[in-house]
Amino acid sequence: MHELSLAVNLIEIVEDQAAAHGATRVREVVLVVGRLSCVEGDALKICFESVRKNTIAESATLKIEYSPGRAQCPECVKEVAIDDYLSPCPECGHYQLEILSGREIRVRELEVD
Amino acid sequence: MCMTCGCGVDQDAEHPADQSRTVKVEEDLLAANNKQAEHIRQHFAAKKILALNLVSSPGAGKTSLLVKTIAALKAEHSIVVIEGDQQTSRDADRIRETGVNALQINTGKGCHLEAHSIHHALHDLELKERSILFIENVGNLVCPAMFDLGEAHKVVILSTPEGCDKPLKYPHMFDAADLMLINKVDLLPYVDFNMEDCIDNAKRVNPKIDALPLSAKTGEGVSIWVDWIKRKLP
Numbered sequence: 001m002h003e004l005s006l007a008v009n010l011i012e013i014v015e016d017q018a019a020a021h022g023a024t025r026v027r028e029v030v031l032v033v034g035r036l037s038c039v040e041g042d043a044l045k046i047c048f049e050s051v052r053k054n055t056i057a058e059s060a061t062l063k064i065e066y067s068p069g070r071a072q073c074p075e076c077v078k079e080v081a082i083d084d085y086l087s088p089c090p091e092c093g094h095y096q097l098e099i100l101s102g103r104e105i106r107v108r109e110l111e112v113d
Numbered sequence: 114m115c116m117t118c119g120c121g122v123d124q125d126a127e128h129p130a131d132q133s134r135t136v137k138v139e140e141d142l143l144a145a146n147n148k149q150a151e152h153i154r155q156h157f158a159a160k161k162i163l164a165l166n167l168v169s170s171p172g173a174g175k176t177s178l179l180v181k182t183i184a185a186l187k188a189e190h191s192i193v194v195i196e197g198d199q200q201t202s203r204d205a206d207r208i209r210e211t212g213v214n215a216l217q218i219n220t221g222k223g224c225h226l227e228a229h230s231i232h233h234a235l236h237d238l239e240l241k242e243r244s245i246l247f248i249e250n251v252g253n254l255v256c257p258a259m260f261d262l263g264e265a266h267k268v269v270i271l272s273t274p275e276g277c278d279k280p281l282k283y284p285h286m287f288d289a290a291d292l293m294l295i296n297k298v299d300l301l302p303y304v305d306f307n308m309e310d311c312i313d314n315a316k317r318v319n320p321k322i323d324a325l326p327l328s329a330k331t332g333e334g335v336s337i338w339v340d341w342i343k344r345k346l347p
Contacts, residue, residue: 001224002256009142021136031142038259038285074320085284085318096320099288105142113132 003040006105007047010062011055013107018056023112026057030109035083036069036102060110069102146260149228153235153263157246161347164246166264168286170279171252173272174296176204178329178338179247183211185339191244195234197226197251204249214238225256228263245342254283265345266290272297274304277311284318292323294338299328 010029018026029048033039041064048062069082075094082102088095141147157164167175176196183192194215196204205217216234218226231248240246248264250257258267269290271279274297280287287293293315295308312324325341327334 002259005223005225005227006142009145012145013138013140013142017136017138017140023136027133036288038255085288086281095317098320107138107140107142109138110136111133112136113134 001043001047002038003043004047004051006039006044007051010044010048010107011051011057014057014060014110015055017107017110018112021110021112023056023110025113026060026110027113028061028063028111029057029107030063030065030111032065032067032104032106032108034067034069034102034104036085036099037105039105041066065108067102067104070100071097071102072100073097143259143261146228149232150261150263153228153231154265156235157263157265158347160240161243162240162246163244163342163346164248164262164264165342165345166248166250166257166262166267167270168250168254168257168267168290169252169270169272170254170275170283173252173270173275174329175249175252175270176207178270178294178296178327178335179249180207180211181329181332181335182247182339182342183208183213185335186245186342187211187213191241193238193240193244193246195226195231195238195246195248197230197249199223199251220251224251224253225260226250226262227260231262243346245346254279254286258285258289266292268292268294270294270296271311273300273306276305277307278314280311280315280318287315287318287322290319290322292325292341295324295326296329298326298333299331 014026014029045062052058071082072079073089073094076092078091080090089097169175186192192213194208196215196217198204199220202217205215208215216238218230248262267290269286315322325338327338
């Protein structure tokens with residue numbers, strides 16, 4: 001259940017950013033989660049609801065936007081979109097794609113008062 | 114009190130304009146861990162220390178393999194081990210019996226080690242220049258995958274009774290690792306395990322992963338693993 005550690009990190013980032021921008025309340029937190037990252041969105045939301053208590057984000061909602069994985073196929077040399085580690089190249093069917101992006105977990109923005 | 118948002122303005126009075134605004138953040142959720150890991154990595158580089166992060170499911174044989182590995186390396190190299198388990202110091206005790214220094218980290222309910230735990234541990238351990246540090250992570254093929262501990266390499270250990278489809282079922286860990294050790298090859302006559310399929314499955318997830326079959330029990334293949342470690346020494 002590493003989502004709990006991630007939710008604790010998330011609240012720390014939210015509190016720091018809210019303080020730096022003089023916010024009095026956080027309404028929404030927007031998180032970008034790569035399709036290839038090892039994060040379960042629903043589990044993270046439950047953990048977030050637990051750790052946001054008694055913080056400036058107590059009533060904040062967590063919005064998760066998923067970003068696609070990108071990979072380069074060594075066979076047809078095309079850059080393709082992938083949703084997981086196991087799918088073959090959608091262009092030529094080759095496996096063993098070189099992953100370029102899609103592992104990220106990034107706090108994009110906050111909506112604050 | 115305002116019934117719309119509870120802001121304290123009388124409902125009949127003019128309600129203030131919506132005060133909400135958007136603050137751009139664009140910060141990696143693992144930034145704090147990654148920053149600490151990078152600090153540790155720089156410390157290792159300065160002291161020419163090789164740090165390996167050993168990950169596997171529980172029972173794959175990490176500690177048994179470490180005991181065998183230490184026996185092969187300790188005459189020529191200074192070795193230190195950090196053991197991560199939810200509870201008990203059983204693994205650190207086993208390592209200390211080999212004569213090398215081991216520090217046990219109990220994560221309690223935690224399912225993985227994080228860079229700050231390693232940072233604290235390094236303050237308690239005296240690592241000489243050119244040491245080898247083995248970090249035995251909590252037995253778990255999911256959570257430790259995403260936490261950088263400042264290691265040079267993640268080494269994933271898979272044992273033959275677990276089945277050759279483990280890399281497909283737990284791809285994040287095999288994606289994060291540079292080397293896959295396939296342990297318990299002495300059990301191959303008794304278990305349904307296809308070595309070629311296992312390596313193919315791992316390379317399907319991570320084309321760059323190396324694979325070494327071995328047995329911590331009989332010692333078969335251990336010298337090849339020990340040579341791999343020696344080649345990685347800074």
